Amino acid sequence: MELFVVMLTIASLGSLSVAQYAGGYDDPKLVPVNGCLSGKRFYSPGQRINDLISCEDQCRCDLISENEYEIICRSRRVCPFVDSRCVQPIVDECGCSHCDIRFDSYVNFNTDKFYQFVYYQNQLETEGGIFLNFRVNTKRDAYIALSPEPQDSTTMYVVGVGIYGNRLSVIRRCIINSRKSTEMWLSFANGQLAVGLAGEPSFISYTDSEPIDVKYLGMATGWASSGFWQIAELDSKTIGSNFLLSEFTSYVSLTTTTDDYVYIDNKLVSERLEFYIQASSDVIILLSPTKDNSEVYKIVISNSVSSLSHCHSKDDCEVKETAYTQNIISSTSRRGFWLVFHRSGLVEVGEENKMPFLEWQDPYALAVTYFGYATTAGGYASIELSIVELPQTQHLIGEFKAPFDVKTTTNDFVYLDYSFGSDRRLEFYVTASSDVYISLSPFQNDTEFYQIILATGPSGISTLSHCFDKYECHVKATTITKDVLPGTRKGFWIVFDPAGQVDVGRDGLSPFLSWEDPYPLEVNYLGYATITNGNADITFNLKEAKSSNYDIKEFQNPLPFTSTSDDYTYLGYQLKDRTVEFFIKAGNDVSIALGPNRNDIEFYRITFAYGSYANCTLSHCFDKNDCHVKAWAITDDIISSTESRGFWIKFNPSGKVDVGRDGYTAFMSWEDPYPLDTNYIGYASVDGGNLAIIFDKRDFVTVYTK
Incomplete structure (x- = not known):
């Protein structure tokens, strides 16, 4: 050497x-x-x-x-x-x-x-x-x-x-x-x-x-002497932390031939953007708190003079920084760029692996939320924008309290007999060799719904669409998702806000699909499908969420009962309100009947299952031996043989029946299109085990007399 x-x-x-x-x-x-x-x-x-x-x-x-x-x-x-x-x-x-x-x-x-x-x-x-x-x-x-x-x-x-x-x-x-x-x-x-x-x-x-x-930089000591080194501000002197572009795992592909501003629906979750450009003309990048051009940062990337401006409207821009940037973009090959907008107001723009060529400190920083783009009139620009998926604890998928497994090989939506109620978040795991389709609908059919497609492959296109029937869907957001599927048990979440915001993401990460519906649907039901002859196994979490709205207050006038029979015993009281609360202690399944009369002619049956990975059900029964399951939830040790545990049932006049635990939202729901009058309640011990159940007299109004 x-x-x-x-x-x-x-x-x-x-x-x-x-x-x-x-x-x-x-x-x-x-x-x-x-x-x-x-x-x-x-x-x-x-x-x-x-x-x-x-x-x-x-x-x-x-x-x-x-x-x-x-x-x-x-x-x-x-x-x-x-x-x-x-x-x-x-x-x-x-x-x-x-x-x-x-x-x-x-x-x-x-x-x-x-x-x-x-x-x-x-x-x-x-x-x-x-x-x-x-x-x-x-x-x-x-x-x-x-x-x-x-x-x-x-x-x-x-x-x-x-x-x-x-x-x-x-x-x-x-x-x-x-x-x-x-x-x-x-x-x-x-x-x-x-x-x-x-x-x-x-x-x-x-x-x-x-x-x-x-x-690269290395440090060493020798000859029986160890050392402690402190390199000042090293992170700011490296490409790895600032200027290198990371691998794009999710990105949107954008094209434009006009100087009209277009905004993507994905909200920006990171102060750093990474993108590739291939263009025959100047490329305009917009960073804005809103999507109406009321106030934006405007970055023009040009083969002559690039600029960074602060705009109060499309035609009212004040240039803050310029740079001579010859041959910075190409019409035949894509070029990488990075952009950072700090909360402090510092905006920086640079080429891949290089320090910024535009930099400006805004004394009154904008709360940047949206990304927009354009080019010069008659030009052409293609942009690949990385959708940054940041680790976020609020999107971690926890333990499934009520897992529900389904399998599909068809492109026809199958709807669950479960309605979301107040829960606006869905969590699920997917094991699939083909694209997976999720439907979020006001009804248990395909009349109008949101459709989410989770795509397979290294360049699969995942989409979020507004559909008016199965064959008329309008794509509202797309993201190229690298190997989001296929795979074994990959976790996903969907949040649908009443204001119309729909977000889709992976377990523990910020969303890769987003869209805000100006005329939001009332999402009540969940459907699933795949491509024809595909194969998808899905585990949904028909979960409950902790909520003080469902805390059971102390019983002032408890009504305790016991049973070892699988025949229903009806209380001698008529239900007062649309909610009934009770405590159960049992070493076996327990069944509750809600009906218009004190008999088994037609009623709703709620079965609380004993043990781990047990199947609770909500059924519509025409007699004791003719019951049709309408909703179910897999639960772990929801009832106990050693302690009393609280539950509530809410039955709405519109036909909605919700079932939940003390302090939690519903874990089981169904809406009956032809609702029954729920006047009386009964209880039974499945298979004749020991049951102890306590009601509160406040939930009843009259004493039944023959």
Whole structure:
């Protein structure tokens, strides 16, 4: 391996000095002939001289003519780079400017004593050079690597500080006080690598005529000395954190040939946008709190002059920043860009892997929510915009309290006998080899509904549509979802707000499909389907949510009963309101009857199942032995043989029947198109087990008499 070494002898990093001759030379007669004399110090031919001339570097005693020697310095020391935050710099005797800067952050590293480099995995921003401030706390032998890869490379730079027992510093191509950290700086620009103490010129430098394409930073210590490193504001000096584009797992494909502004329905959940552009003309990007152009940030990306403006309407824009950007977009290939809009009001726009070419600080930041786009009239622009799916705890799918498994191989919607009631969120798991269709409808049919298609494949197009029947659907939002399906048990959620906002997302992530319906449907029922001859297994969570609205108040006049019979026993009281509350203790299934009379001629039957993964049901019965299940829910240990647990049933005059637990929304619902009068209630112990049930007299009005 080709190796170049620049060496500097040091006593310690705190006080750089040179080796001194043992005696002085007060008597000029004692001065040796061959060598250099400076003051009382003598330097032999070829000897390196350090710190003699504070602003010069690579000095040594050289022969300049026969028997005549002189101290020759080959270069000046490199000045530390000046931070843009340095307002009133101090200029030293070498003409170098410096000032104390309080850095916003540090990235910390620990290195062991075995001379093994620890690499920062984010790629360094190298445009314009590499400039780092850092602290290191170690006894000796501190090493910095500048490498083309995030690992040791056959060609790389290694800077050694305080090696060989704090006696030497080197720069190779291919002093450290243990009680406190030593602050230093490092720069690498135009092939010149330099290192110096904070606020001082370099104590070592090297210029490479064929510089290595450095991208990564590594640290190490050795010779039985471990170290602690703090690299100032390293995150802001790397491509990995700011300028690289991540892999697009979900994105929208947009095209336009007009200067009319178009907004996508997906609300922006991240302050960072990533996108690719292929265009024959200027591309206009809009960032707005609304979709009406009332106030926006307008970014024009152009092959001549790009600009960033603050607009109060489409025709009232004030340009805040411009940049000459020749050949920044192409009509034959796509180019990557990133855009950041901070809550502080800072807006930045840059090319992939590059620092921003547009930057402006708005003192009154807009609450950016929507993304819009356009081009010049008669032009053409294609945009692929990444739909950022951020981890969000509110979208984590928890344990299913009422899982319900279905399977389909047809493209006909099958509707569940379950209505959502007040719950506006649906959670489900999918195992499928084909696209999955979800219907959200006011009714149990295809007359009008929202249709969500979860697409399979690396370039599947997932959609959210408003359908007026099965064959007339208007797509409102599309996202290309990479491998969202097929797969084994992938989790999804759907939220449908009464105001018309519909969001669709993956387990634990922000939505990848969104649309706001100006005329929202009243979603009550759920349907599912797949493509013809497809295969989809779905587990829905017909779940309950904790709610104080369903807390059962303390019983003032309890009515306790027991039973060991599977025949219904009807209370001698008529129901007063449309809700009845009760407590159950049982070691077997329990059945409740609600009907117009105190008999089993026609009634609603609610069965509370005992045990884990048990099936609770809500049925319409024409007699005890002729019951039609209308809704069901799989529950775990919903009733107990050792404690009384509270339940409620609500029966609306419109025919809606809801069943829930104490303190929770309904876990089972059904709407009867021909509702029964629910005047009386009965109870029974399925299979003749022991049942203890308690009602409250407040739910009843009259005593039944024969």
